[in-house]
Amino acid sequence: MxxxxxxxxxxxxxxxxxxxWRCSCGGLLDLECEPDFPLRKIGRRKPTMWRYREALPIDSDVHILSLDEGFTPLTPLAIGDKxxxxxxxxxxxTGSFKDRGASVLMSKAxxxxxxxxxxxxxxxxxxAIAAYAAAGGIGCEIFAPEKTSSAKLTQIRAYGANLHPVAGSREDTAKAALLAANDxxxxxxxxxxxxxxxxxTFAFEVCEQLGWEAPDTLVLPAGNGTLLLGAYIGFSELLKCGLIDYMPKMVAVQTESCRPLHAAWEEKSSEPCAVTRKLRPTSQAIYESDESETFAAIKKDTFAEGMAxxxxxxxxxxxxxxxKCRGKFISVSEDEIRSALSLSFGxxxxxxxxxAATVAGVCKYLSDGAKPDEMVVSAFTGHGLKDTEKILSLLENR
Ligand SMILES: Cc1ncc(COP(=O)(O)O)c(C=O)c1O
Ligand SMILES: [Zn+2]
Structure with a gap:
C-alpha cells in the first residue's frame, strides 16, 4: 500500500x-494511505484487528507485532428505554483500546x-507501547506522571520498559519525553x-460487525482524541472506498474538570481553550493559564485520570x-462519572x-434527546483492574 x-x-x-515523527517546521504529521477492503478475504481471517491487513500501513508481514488483539465484541446494553x-x-x-494504536505503531518502529x-x-x-516493545524486542522508555495509578505503573515495568515517573502535570511528562526523544x-x-x-480499526470492526453498515452515532472520549480521530479516519476511509454511504455523527465526551475542547466548541473557536484552576461553579468555560501546577490541581479533582x-x-x-460529521462536544460531571461506573459494575x-466518563457521556447523550431508533455505538475503553485504589475509594464512600 x-x-x-x-x-x-x-x-x-x-x-x-x-x-x-514531526515536521522540521515543528508541525504535526498526518499519514495518507490508500486502503483496500477485500471483504471475502477479510471474512475468512482470524478475528483480530489485523484482518484489515490491506488497510494497515505496514509493508511487510514480517514486521507485524501482534498479540492477537482486536475484533472485540460489540455488545448491546439497555440504558433506560434505549x-x-x-x-x-x-x-x-493490556486492558485498554490503546493496543490498537500500539500494535500498528510498534510494527512500524x-x-x-x-x-x-x-x-x-x-x-x-x-x-500498550511497553507491551508491544517487549513483543518486538525493542528498548522502551516510558514517561508517566508519578500520580498515575500504581497498577498502570507496575504494568509498564512488568513488560521490561524503563519507567520514568515525572512530578507535576501531564504536560511536564510530555516535555521530559520530548527531551529524551532526541536520541x-x-x-x-x-x-x-x-x-x-x-x-x-475501531471503525472497521464496528462497520463489519454491523454487516458493513455505519451506525448513526458514536459516543467517544475526547482527551487527546486517539480513539476519536482514529474512528474518524477509519470511517472516512470506509466512506472513500464506498463501503458505507454516510459518516456517523461523533459525540465527543470531556469532563467538566478539564474541558478545553467543549469550551472552544461553545465559543465556535477552532483552537482548544486553555485551562485554568478557577473552575466556574457550573459547567462554564475554563480559560487562561497553562502553568503545570494549575493543571495538576485540576487533574487531582477528576476521577477520570486518562481524560484530563x-x-x-x-x-x-x-x-x-x-x-465535519455534524457531531458535538459534551462534558460530564464527577457525579455522573461515578454513577456511570456503578451502572457498568451493576x-x-x-x-x-x-x-466510565464515556459511559456517562452516553447516558447524558441519551437523556438529552437521542432519537428512539438511533443506533448508538460507544466503547468500554479500559479495564477496572487498572485502578483498584480509586474503585475501592468509590466503594468505601458510597
Ligand atoms: C481508559 C481510557 N479511556 C479513555 C481515554 C481517552 O483517550 P484519548 O486521550 O485518546 O482521547 C484514555 C486515555 O488515556 C484511557 O486510558
Ligand atoms: Zn511543516
Missing part, C-alpha cells in the same frame, strides 16, 4: 520509510529498524500518526472532525473510572 506522511502545518511531505452497542475494548491484551522508543502517557498508552524514536500516541492508523488533557495537541483536528462490566 502506498503511504505518505505530510505536515499539517506547512504541507511538507515525508517518505514513510524515514523514522520521522439500547446502546458497546465495543468491549477493555478486553484488549520494527519495520524502520528502530532499537529504542520513547513514549509519554497518562498510563494506558504507556502500558530515540518518539512512539507518541498523540504525535505519531501511525498510532491513529491503528485506532482506526489540558492542551490536546491534536485539539484543532478533533474540533474539525466533530464539526451490569457486570468491570471498567476503570476514566472509561
Amino acid at each position: 502506498t503511504t505518505q506522511l505530510f505536515c499539517t502545518s506547512c504541507g511538507e511531505g515525508y517518505d514513510s520509510l524515514e523514522p520521522v 439500547r446502546v452497542l458497546f465495543k468491549l475494548d477493555h478486553l484488549f491484551p 520494527h519495520e524502520l529498524g528502530v532499537n529504542k522508543v520513547v513514549e509519554d502517557s497518562s498510563g494506558n498508552a504507556g502500558c 530515540a524514536y518518539y512512539a507518541s500516541h498523540v504525535c505519531n500518526p501511525f498510532f491513529l492508523h491503528g485506532t482506526k 488533557i489540558a492542551k490536546p495537541m491534536r485539539g484543532r483536528q478533533m474540533l474539525e472532525a466533530v464539526k 451490569r457486570g462490566f468491570y471498567i476503570e473510572p476514566t472509561a
Whole structure:
C-alpha cells in the first residue's frame, strides 16, 4: 500500500520509510494511505484487528507485532428505554483500546529498524507501547506522571520498559519525553500518526460487525482524541472506498474538570481553550493559564485520570472532525462519572473510572434527546483492574 506522511502545518511531505515523527517546521504529521477492503478475504481471517491487513500501513508481514488483539465484541446494553452497542475494548491484551494504536505503531518502529522508543502517557498508552516493545524486542522508555495509578505503573515495568515517573502535570511528562526523544524514536500516541492508523480499526470492526453498515452515532472520549480521530479516519476511509454511504455523527465526551475542547466548541473557536484552576461553579468555560501546577490541581479533582488533557495537541483536528460529521462536544460531571461506573459494575462490566466518563457521556447523550431508533455505538475503553485504589475509594464512600 502506498503511504505518505505530510505536515499539517506547512504541507511538507515525508517518505514513510524515514523514522520521522514531526515536521522540521515543528508541525504535526498526518499519514495518507490508500486502503483496500477485500471483504471475502477479510471474512475468512482470524478475528483480530489485523484482518484489515490491506488497510494497515505496514509493508511487510514480517514486521507485524501482534498479540492477537482486536475484533472485540460489540455488545448491546439497555440504558433506560434505549439500547446502546458497546465495543468491549477493555478486553484488549493490556486492558485498554490503546493496543490498537500500539500494535500498528510498534510494527512500524520494527519495520524502520528502530532499537529504542520513547513514549509519554497518562498510563494506558504507556502500558500498550511497553507491551508491544517487549513483543518486538525493542528498548522502551516510558514517561508517566508519578500520580498515575500504581497498577498502570507496575504494568509498564512488568513488560521490561524503563519507567520514568515525572512530578507535576501531564504536560511536564510530555516535555521530559520530548527531551529524551532526541536520541530515540518518539512512539507518541498523540504525535505519531501511525498510532491513529491503528485506532482506526475501531471503525472497521464496528462497520463489519454491523454487516458493513455505519451506525448513526458514536459516543467517544475526547482527551487527546486517539480513539476519536482514529474512528474518524477509519470511517472516512470506509466512506472513500464506498463501503458505507454516510459518516456517523461523533459525540465527543470531556469532563467538566478539564474541558478545553467543549469550551472552544461553545465559543465556535477552532483552537482548544486553555485551562485554568478557577473552575466556574457550573459547567462554564475554563480559560487562561497553562502553568503545570494549575493543571495538576485540576487533574487531582477528576476521577477520570486518562481524560484530563489540558492542551490536546491534536485539539484543532478533533474540533474539525466533530464539526465535519455534524457531531458535538459534551462534558460530564464527577457525579455522573461515578454513577456511570456503578451502572457498568451493576451490569457486570468491570471498567476503570476514566472509561466510565464515556459511559456517562452516553447516558447524558441519551437523556438529552437521542432519537428512539438511533443506533448508538460507544466503547468500554479500559479495564477496572487498572485502578483498584480509586474503585475501592468509590466503594468505601458510597
Ligand atoms: C481508559 C481510557 N479511556 C479513555 C481515554 C481517552 O483517550 P484519548 O486521550 O485518546 O482521547 C484514555 C486515555 O488515556 C484511557 O486510558
Ligand atoms: Zn511543516
